[in-house]
Amino acid sequence: MQQNNINRLSNFVKQQRGKLRITQEALALKAGVGLRFIRDLEQGKESLRLDKVNQVLALFGYSTGAVNDKTMDIYEVLLNNMNRAVKLTMKNREERFGIILEYVPLNMGIDGWKFVNNNDAKEYQKSGAEGLVQFIPNDLIDGIENIGA
Numbered sequence: 001m002q003q004n005n006i007n008r009l010s011n012f013v014k015q016q017r018g019k020l021r022i023t024q025e026a027l028a029l030k031a032g033v034g035l036r037f038i039r040d041l042e043q044g045k046e047s048l049r050l051d052k053v054n055q056v057l058a059l060f061g062y063s064t065g066a067v068n069d070k071t072m073d074i075y076e077v078l079l080n081n082m083n084r085a086v087k088l089t090m091k092n093r094e095e096r097f098g099i100i101l102e103y104v105p106l107n108m109g110i111d112g113w114k115f116v117n118n119n120d121a122k123e124y125q126k127s128g129a130e131g132l133v134q135f136i137p138n139d140l141i142d143g144i145e146n147i148g149a
Contacts, residue, residue, distance in 0.1 A: 008076055009053070010044040015075045015090065016060045017042075031056045074110045074138060078103055081146045088115070089143040096136075097147070104135060112137035 017027050028035045031041065034053050041056060042047060054063045080098055088096040098117040103110045113136050116124045120132040 006044045006046060010042055011075045011079050012062075013038075013056060014042050015078070027056065027059070041075075074103075077113075077119070077144050078110065081144055085147050087145045087147050088141055089145070090140055091142045092140075093142075095123055101133060110138065114139075 014029075017024070020027075022030070024038045025035055028038045031038075031052075031079055037048070037052055038056070041053065050064060057063050077100070082103075083099060083101065086098065086100055088098070090096065096115070096117065098115055099121055101114040101116060104112045104114060115134050115136050116132055117134070123129065124132045
């Protein structure tokens with residue numbers, strides 16, 4: 001498994017566990033796996049038993065399967081790109097540069113992002129004017145790249 005996919009899986013499990021507000025110990029018990037396995041999974045260990053990974057994912061209504069590598073991992077975005085300079089590549093190939101301010105929830109997931117363009121960022125910092133903030137739904141975004149600290 002590529003390291004990027006391992007990180008996606010690790011981030012996803014951490015995010016889901018956080019949503020449920022359960023400990024690693026509780027997750028291990030509910031999934032029928034050992035605590036060491038949960039720790040290895042969340043730390044991104046490269047060699048894990050797929051049947052056990054699926055036991056954990058089943059608690060969240062998921063399983064492993066073939067995925068398109070270009071699929072944007074919204075949980076990775078949430079963990080690594082909030083309030084940082086990013087480049088959004090839209091499905092229409094347009095590129096937007098700015099800052100992701102926060103996520104917009106939908107049911108148990110993330111529908112999109114509140115985003116301010118670089119050109120408006122200083123004004124937004126001064127005024128906090130909501131008119132400078134754009135809502136960008138996930139289905140219009142092809143990728144998000146962190147370009148700043």
